[in-house]
Amino acid sequence: MSSISLSVLDDSVLIKPINEEKQGGIVLPSSAEKKPTKGEVIAIGEGSRNSSGERIALTVKAGDKVFYRQWAGTEIEHGSEKLIVMKESDILAIIK
Numbered sequence: 001m002s003s004i005s006l007s008v009l010d011d012s013v014l015i016k017p018i019n020e021e022k023q024g025g026i027v028l029p030s031s032a033e034k035k036p037t038k039g040e041v042i043a044i045g046e047g048s049r050n051s052s053g054e055r056i057a058l059t060v061k062a063g064d065k066v067f068y069r070q071w072a073g074t075e076i077e078h079g080s081e082k083l084i085v086m087k088e089s090d091i092l093a094i095i096k
Contacts, residue, residue, distance in 0.1 A: 008085060011048040015039040015084045023056060037070050044051060058088050065095040
């Protein structure tokens with residue numbers, strides 16, 4: 001797991017994409033490459049609030065490997081790392 005010093009808010013999740021290695025030696029321009037849909041959860045927010053103001057805890061936790069929607073979230077750069085901030089609802093599955 002990475003040691004990134006960022007905090008995300010509410011029901012947001014910080015993901016480090018995992019790029020799958022491709023076999024075969026075909027080089028594609030970056031515009032033609034498929035975006036990764038698998039990543040590692042680096043940080044989570046405290047959760048959203050219900051109508052009573054109580055926090056609703058997130059299901060995922062730091063260190064989880066997940067599948068997420070292809071165009072989910074906002075890509076950011078922190079140092080030399082490319083990360084994605086997304087809502088927990090954009091995560092499709094936790095890899096066990």
